[in-house]
Amino acid sequence: MSAIDIILQRRSIRKYKNEEVSAEVREKIIESGRQAPSAANRQPWHFILVTDSKVKEDLSQSRYRAFIKDASFTVVGINLPYDEISEKWGVVDVTIALQNMVLAAEILGVGSCWIGGFYEAKIKEILHIPNEAKVVALVSFGIPAERPAPRPKKELKEILHYNKW
Numbered sequence: 001m002s003a004i005d006i007i008l009q010r011r012s013i014r015k016y017k018n019e020e021v022s023a024e025v026r027e028k029i030i031e032s033g034r035q036a037p038s039a040a041n042r043q044p045w046h047f048i049l050v051t052d053s054k055v056k057e058d059l060s061q062s063r064y065r066a067f068i069k070d071a072s073f074t075v076v077g078i079n080l081p082y083d084e085i086s087e088k089w090g091v092v093d094v095t096i097a098l099q100n101m102v103l104a105a106e107i108l109g110v111g112s113c114w115i116g117g118f119y120e121a122k123i124k125e126i127l128h129i130p131n132e133a134k135v136v137a138l139v140s141f142g143i144p145a146e147r148p149a150p151r152p153k154k155e156l157k158e159i160l161h162y163n164k165w
């Protein structure tokens with residue numbers, strides 16, 4: 001499948017096979033995040049790779065992210081700003097890095113799901129994340145055990161403007 005088809009056919013995957021993603025594939029996914037663009041190349045990001053089953057269980061205690069326990073691994077994207085630029089663009093930078101991982105995973109046959117349904121304080125407590133850092137989002141990854149139907153997307157004519165609003 002071409003890269004464009006992979007991007008167009010991606011769906012959020014919340015059901016995973018009881019099968020590990022290999023360390024080699026996992027590293028390629030993480031590396032795709034590390035190579036992402038960031039404002040003025042500040043790279044104001046940290047990632048926590050969660051593979052431990054107890055930690056997965058602790059992160060799964062909500063219906064918005066119950067599937068984390070079945071995922072092979074989850075990446076927690078964290079912004080740690082250290083100057084004006086990384087303060088202004090940090091969340092965008094981390095988001096781009098996480099989406100690079102999502103697309104790399106898709107290319108490598110690994111399904112994923114973004115997770116924004118969390119209380120930051122709870123995630124910080126579970127993962128011992130310092131106060132000054134911001135948890136941007138979590139993304140779970142695993143071998144897909146479902147092929148969800150496409151979600152409705154807005155029509156182009158609703159969202160695309162030509163040359164002016």
Ligand SMILES: Cc1cc2nc3c(=O)[nH]c(=O)nc-3n(C[C@H](O)[C@H](O)[C@H](O)COP(=O)(O)O)c2cc1C
Binds near residue numbers: 064
């Ligand atoms: C920032 C963000 C936060 C999300 N949070 C959650 C979440 O907490 N739990 C969940 O099951 N899906 C979550 N999703 C997945 C969306 O529900 C999903 O992307 C959307 O319904 C479109 O479906 P698709 O990804 O298959 O195109 C989130 C997606 C994004 C981008």
